[in-house]
Amino acid sequence: MQRKELLKKSAIRHAEYYGMVEVQDALYADSANKKIFTDLISIIGSDANIKMAYRNLKSNKGSNTPGVDGKTFKDLAEMFFQVDTNRYTPQGRERIHRMLAKSKYGETLLKLSRDNDTKHSIEFCDNRLSRFVASKGKCELSKVSLAFEDVECIYLNPPSQGGTDEYANLRIVHKDIKRLIYSTDVKIIKSLIDLFDCRAPAKIAKLNKWRAKAGLEAVNLITINQTLK
Numbered sequence: 533m534q535r536k537e538l539l540k541k542s543a544i545r546h547a548e549y550y551g552m553v554e555v556q557d558a559l560y561a562d563s564a565n566k567k568i569f570t571d572l573i574s575i576i577g578s579d580a581n582i583k584m585a586y587r588n589l590k591s592n593k594g595s596n597t598p599g600v601d602g603k604t605f606k607d608l609a610e611m612f613f614q615v616d617t618n619r620y621t622p623q624g625r626e627r628i629h630r631m632l633a634k635s636k637y638g639e640t641l642l643k644l645s646r647d648n649d650t651k652h653s654i655e656f657c658d659n660r661l662s663r664f665v666a667s668k669g670k671c672e673l674s675k676v677s678l679a680f681e682d683v684e685c686i687y688l689n690p691p692s693q694g695g696t697d698e699y700a701n702l703r704i705v706h707k708d709i710k711r712l713i714y715s716t717d718v719k720i721i722k723s724l725i726d727l728f729d730c731r732a733p734a735k736i737a738k739l740n741k742w743r744a745k746a747g748l749e750a751v752n753l754i755t756i757n758q759t760l761k
Contacts, residue, residue: 551666552584557741558734565733580666636677637669643680656697660685663704671706673713673738674728684710688745703742713742716749718756725753 555575562569575581596604644661652660663672663685670677684707689695705713712724725731730739731753740750 551580551663551672554672554738555581557737561734561737637664640669640678640680640683641665644683653697656685656702659697659699659702660704662699663702667704670704671709671728672703673705673709673735673742674730676706676728678704678706682706682708686710686713686742688742690746713739714746714748718759721751722753722756722760725751 684705686703687695688701688703695701708724715721
């Protein structure tokens with residue numbers, strides 16, 4: 533396999549790992565609809581995007597060449613992937629607790645971490661927490677902030693179809709958004725789309741992408757409106 537193709541596959545894998553695929557898809561859909569972007573810097577400067585860019589570029593030939601500031605990719609690794617930032621060291625736990633105390637979703641995250649879900653693997657539970665943090669405590673479709681009792685972690689590719697507990701195969705959603713994803717009742721679909729303000733093309737595109745993975749028919753708002761007249 534040629535190096536160019538390998539790099540392309542790696543970039544896609546990194547985008548999936550850091551939860552940037554949906555962001556990229558949404559930007560593409562908005563661009564196709566001639567949307568004017570006014571706040572791209574928040575996406576460009578996000579931790580997920582910066583870490584994804586690091587993963588994509590660190591194997592480049594020039595990654596060991598110092599920039600004008602004298603720094604190489606090795607220095608960036610120490611900056612973004614600090615060894616002590618994990619729950620297995622006292623320093624890591626202290627830093628995590630400080631971050632949680634500052635976050636708006638810290639209480640929900642703490643409850644999730646204490647939720648012993650015996651129906652799923654340890655990998656699933658750990659990746660559920662990671663995705664919840666990556667989404668900043670919000671539903672990955674509707675973007676509403678989630679209380680503990682509203683959190684659902686769903687599979688993009690169902691286990692019955694070979695789906696795994698990997699980070700890239702999980703999504704954090706509101707419990708009623710889960711109903712929306714798997715519903716076949718047009719009344720329920722329309723009421724939930726209206727309730728969570730999911731009529732935007734980018735959100736409908738994401739919803740239909742997830743429904744397709746579950747083998748369900750795509751949502752068409754025009755058809756639904758005509759059916760319910």
